[in-house]
Amino acid sequence: MSDTAEEAKQVRKTRSRRSTQAGVKLEDVARLAKVSTATASRVINAPSTVTEKTRRRVEAAIAELGWIPHGAAQALASQRTRTIGALIPTLGHQTIATMLESLQQALGSGGYTLLLGRPDASEARTLDQAAKMVQNGVECLVIMGEDHPQELFTMLEQRKVLHVIVYTTGAFGRTNCIGIDNYDEMSNMVRYLIDLGHRSFGVIAANYAHNDRIRLRINGIQDTLAKEGIAVRPQHFKIVPQWTIGCGREGMRAIIEEPMRPTAVICTNDYLASGAVIEAKAQGLSVPADISISGFDDIELARHVDPPLTTVDVPSREMGQVIANYVMNVLDGEEIALPIRVNAQLIIRSSTGAPREMDI
Numbered sequence: 001m002s003d004t005a006e007e008a009k010q011v012r013k014t015r016s017r018r019s020t021q022a023g024v025k026l027e028d029v030a031r032l033a034k035v036s037t038a039t040a041s042r043v044i045n046a047p048s049t050v051t052e053k054t055r056r057r058v059e060a061a062i063a064e065l066g067w068i069p070h071g072a073a074q075a076l077a078s079q080r081t082r083t084i085g086a087l088i089p090t091l092g093h094q095t096i097a098t099m100l101e102s103l104q105q106a107l108g109s110g111g112y113t114l115l116l117g118r119p120d121a122s123e124a125r126t127l128d129q130a131a132k133m134v135q136n137g138v139e140c141l142v143i144m145g146e147d148h149p150q151e152l153f154t155m156l157e158q159r160k161v162l163h164v165i166v167y168t169t170g171a172f173g174r175t176n177c178i179g180i181d182n183y184d185e186m187s188n189m190v191r192y193l194i195d196l197g198h199r200s201f202g203v204i205a206a207n208y209a210h211n212d213r214i215r216l217r218i219n220g221i222q223d224t225l226a227k228e229g230i231a232v233r234p235q236h237f238k239i240v241p242q243w244t245i246g247c248g249r250e251g252m253r254a255i256i257e258e259p260m261r262p263t264a265v266i267c268t269n270d271y272l273a274s275g276a277v278i279e280a281k282a283q284g285l286s287v288p289a290d291i292s293i294s295g296f297d298d299i300e301l302a303r304h305v306d307p308p309l310t311t312v313d314v315p316s317r318e319m320g321q322v323i324a325n326y327v328m329n330v331l332d333g334e335e336i337a338l339p340i341r342v343n344a345q346l347i348i349r350s351s352t353g354a355p356r357e358m359d360i
Helices: 003-017 026-033 037-045 052-065 071-075 094-109 123-135 150-158 182-196 212-227 245-257 270-282 300-304 316-331
Strands: 083-087 113-117 140-144 162-166 177-179 201-206 237-240 264-267 292-294 311-313 345-347
Touching (some): 026 037, 026 052, 037 052, 083 094, 083 123, 094 113, 094 316, 113 123, 123 140, 123 150, 140 316, 162 316, 182 212, 182 264, 182 292, 182 345, 201 245, 201 270, 245 264, 245 270, 264 270, 270 292
Parallel strands (some): 083 113, 083 140, 140 162, 162 177, 201 264, 264 292
Antiparallel strands (some): 311 345
C-alpha cells in the first residue's frame, strides 16, 4: 500500500470517530496532501498563489476524501444557516411554480432563505448544482423526483445533509418523499374513461427518460388498461420532445393521421392536453363527441380551453406548505415519518364523454 493510500486510510479512520456532524474537514485534506492547512486553503481560494504540483496534490486529496467546502459552517459556530436549497427542473410549468412559490412563502415566514438550482439531463450539472448549494451551507435540499444520479444522494448522505424528494411518494425505492401518487391518480383517470365506455386509447406524453413522475403516470395508464385486456396501439402512443401546447398539437395531429382513430386520448399534463384539444378542433373533430381528451395538473388554462379539460387537480400550493412544514420541523428536532402523500382530485369537465357506438 502506498504512503498516500495509507494516509487516506488513517484519515478515514479518524473521521469515523468524529461527530457525524463534522464530516471531512480542510485539515484532513491538508494532512492527506502533506501540506499546511493554510496552503490547502490557498489552493481553494487563491490557486494562482501556489505551485501547480501543490495544487494537483491538494485537488487529488479533495477528490479522494469527497470534501466540499462548507462556507457557512466555517462562519457560524452554530452551523445554522437557515438556508434551504431546491433543485427544480423548470419554472415554466404552472403547477411546479405554484408549489415553489408556496414553499418559499412558508419558509420565509419561518425565517428561512430558499436557494434555487436547475438540474437537467446532465448528471455533471446536477451534481455541480447540488455541491454548490452544500458549499453555501444549505441545511436541507429539496429535490424534484427520484430520477437523479446515485452520486447526488451519496454525497448528501455522506455530508449528513437533510434532503427530501417531492412531487412523488417514492415508487422507485426512496421513501423520503412528499407529494402525490402519480401512478394512482392517473389510474383513477383511466378507470373513469373506461367506465364511460372507452376501449380504444391514445397517449401523448413528453419524453420521460429522466422524469420518474411521468413514467409513473404512463405505468398507471398501461397497467390499468391491461387489467381490462386493453393496450394502446403503438401508432397511438406518441412521445413528443417537450410538454408544451405546441407539442400537444403535434402529438394529436400524428394520432389523427393514423387509421382507426382512438376514442379517447390521455395526455400526461394539461399543456399537452390543451394542444391536443386545439389540434383536434382544427382538424374538424368535435371534442368530446368525436374524441375525448384528458389532462393532468389542473393548470388555469385547463378551465378556459374550449371545451374545459377533464384533468387531475394537483394541490401544488398545499404541497409546498407541507414540504416547508416538514423541513422546518425536522430541522428543529422533530421526527416525522415519510413518505407523506398529498391527495390529488379527479376533475371531470366537458372534454370527455361516452364514445359514439359506431366508434367502439
